[in-house]
Amino acid sequence: MAYELSREDLEPLLLGAAFFGSGGGGTIESARHLAKHFVAGDYYPTDKVKVVSVEEATEGAAVMVAYLGAPEAINKTSFAVGPVAAVQNVQTRLASQATKLAYVMPPESGALGFTVAALVAAKLGLAVIDADGAGRAVPSLPMLTFAAAEIDPRPALLVSQGGLCVELDVTPREGNHGGPSHQRDVSAVVEQMMRPIVADPEFGQFGGLAMWVMTPADIDRATPVRGTLKRALELGRAVRAGRIRSASQMIGYLAEHCGIAARAISEPGELVSAAGKTGGGFDGGQVCIRSAAHTYTVIYENESLIAWDSAQAQPIVLAPDSVAYFVDGEGQSIFSNGDLVLDNGSLNPAIGKRPVTLIAWRAEPALRQPGLILDSFMALLNSLGYLGPYVPLEVLQSIRHGGAA
Structure with a gap:
């Protein structure tokens, strides 16, 4: 309609x-x-x-x-x-x-x-x-x-x-x-x-x-x-109305209203760095979140492409699967890579020490099937140092948790 x-x-x-x-x-x-x-x-x-x-x-x-x-x-x-x-x-x-x-x-x-x-x-x-x-x-x-x-x-x-x-x-x-x-x-x-x-x-x-x-x-x-567009509009309205205040509530909303089986792939942690550079029409860099014994690193070129957990030998997310930041506490809860850092290179003070969680979900089927799109993602991941195959999010999570679904 x-x-x-x-x-x-x-x-x-x-x-x-x-x-x-x-x-x-x-x-x-x-x-x-x-x-x-x-x-x-x-x-x-x-x-x-x-x-x-x-x-x-x-x-x-x-x-x-x-x-x-x-x-x-x-x-x-x-x-x-x-x-x-x-x-x-x-x-x-x-x-x-x-x-x-x-x-x-x-x-x-x-x-x-x-x-x-x-x-x-x-x-x-x-x-x-x-x-x-x-x-x-x-x-x-x-x-x-x-x-x-x-x-x-x-x-x-x-x-x-x-x-x-x-x-x-x-x-x-x-x-x-x-x-x-x-x-x-x-x-x-x-x-x-x-x-x-x-x-x-x-x-x-x-x-x-x-x-x-x-x-x-x-x-x-x-x-x-x-x-x-409708999906984004309704999610934004729910966030602004205070119906989504935590990562768990976001995951629940995505399941109920969007049919998306998202999951938290990190413990809530503190944003400790977001180093990047601009060139050739790209903003590229790394975002690091620290939680207890874990350091979670997101590598991006404009968009987030790979996420790592310092306690794991393999990535925890590979593009084209999606990963987003959710920041608990009072204030804005959603940020892009470019919003995490100010023009002077310092971290956005709006986040401070508020807990940050990485939420991930599988890409649309059109992006996962063999062909031009998936090949293009893999070529970019190769250029970032990942030389393996595309492994879907749920498989990576199963490996990470010892075979648990």
């Missing part, structure tokens, strides 16, 4: 989306900064956003829209100028082909991705489709279901906040749209081309991306992960 988001809905939406983002998907800070400026007036013609289901998206084409780049670099942005301009370029291109652009879609579950999609839709009079390409946040384009579904990536438009537009057109090997193997490869090629562009001073580590124009039939086959 279609529904409408108001300005007041953006805070619970971005908060819930941040939890599902597996440590990434942009920072809560950057999404809040954009949401604060969502007021009907000179820039936005309305402060309402229409959201439709995949099944209802039949009135025209859709395009994925996002910010691509380092979350830290996006934090101070007030308006989604780059993404808006990228989608406007797509609108113009489609209009010349007598095709109507009716929808935008976020690339992933994350605070920034959902907020940007909503704001672009409001600015341009479009609707947002209640789905995304992963159900979590991901570090690269080939990890999205749009890539796995071999949607034609042309046009792929990257626009800076200053209005510089770069179009990437990877020439097909065969025919007008290329063969299936070409479309599987091209998302990786586009990704490799875009990262140096956003690192250029003109872009300042980020840009607005519009890519993967989809017909209604394309939308249906390319988006097996659905209802993710």
Whole structure:
């Protein structure tokens, strides 16, 4: 069922989306900064956003829209100028082909991705489709279901906040749209081309991306992960209403309302470090949580990818499975990797010595099956020093607990 988001809905939406983002998907800070400026007036013609289901998206084409780049670099942005301009370029291109652009879609579950999609839709009079390409946040384009579904990536438009537009057109090997193997490869090629562009001073580590124009039939086959905006909105509302105050209550909520079998993979502990660096459109680093004899380490590139327990010989979580932070006590309970550290490199004082728990759950089926998405995750894990196979969360936990389910 279609529904409408108001300005007041953006805070619970971005908060819930941040939890599902597996440590990434942009920072809560950057999404809040954009949401604060969502007021009907000179820039936005309305402060309402229409959201439709995949099944209802039949009135025209859709395009994925996002910010691509380092979350830290996006934090101070007030308006989604780059993404808006990228989608406007797509609108113009489609209009010349007598095709109507009716929808935008976020690339992933994350605070920034959902907020940007909503704001672009409001600015341009479009609707947002209640789905995304992963159900979590991901570090690269080939990890999205749009890539796995071999949607034609042309046009792929990257626009800076200053209005510089770069179009990437990877020439097909065969025919007008290329063969299936070409479309599987091209998302990786586009990704490799875009990262140096956003690192250029003109872009300042980020840009607005519009890519993967989809017909209604394309939308249906390319988006097996659905209802993710509604899921994030309802979770955010529950957190803000005080119905989720502990990690155990969050795990219970996920089971009852989302059908997600999540589990705490750490004892509650103290956040002791969160060292990182920005480069090539990524924020990367490690987060350490200490609890009694255990030190839990999360390794991330924008999104959390591997978690270790110092008392174990193997990882306790491997991407694409998701892991999120939950902070007990008074104050904000959900944080992305980028929200844990201030601009000066110090830990966010909002957390202090409050207990932090790692909560993990299995990725969506589309991300776990052999193919482009899982291969892309494994290639990234290899680059981070993990050279083994993908081992599902429940298997890792069974090994950890001596075979107990």
